Amino acid sequence: MRDIFGNPFRPVAFSPSWRTSTAIAIASQMYESRDFSAMPILADALQDAGCDNANVLDHCRSPGPHVRGCWVVDLVLGKE
Incomplete structure (x- = not known):
């Protein structure tokens, strides 16, 4: 569940400057x-x-498991 939703007690302020072309390409x-x-x-x-x-x-x-819907990947890709 944490892979998809993250930690609800520690919301992350994701800076748009972290969405570089490299990060977006890897996440995509x-x-x-x-x-x-x-x-x-x-x-x-x-x-x-x-x-x-x-x-x-x-x-x-972290070793994961990581799945489609991972909150970090979604933040990089601008998915809500």
Whole structure:
């Protein structure tokens, strides 16, 4: 459930500046292929874009499981 909804007690303020072309490309590929093995790479891309939010980065680097509807991927792709 946390992969889809995140932590309801710690909402994340996601900065639009973190939506770089690299982050969007990685998130799009994972979303379309349903292969979320690149989540740690997405964390690196978000960190390179200035993301310092521990909830976002830790979620991306966690072993998962990650599924379509992952709250971080959806935030990167601008899905609500």
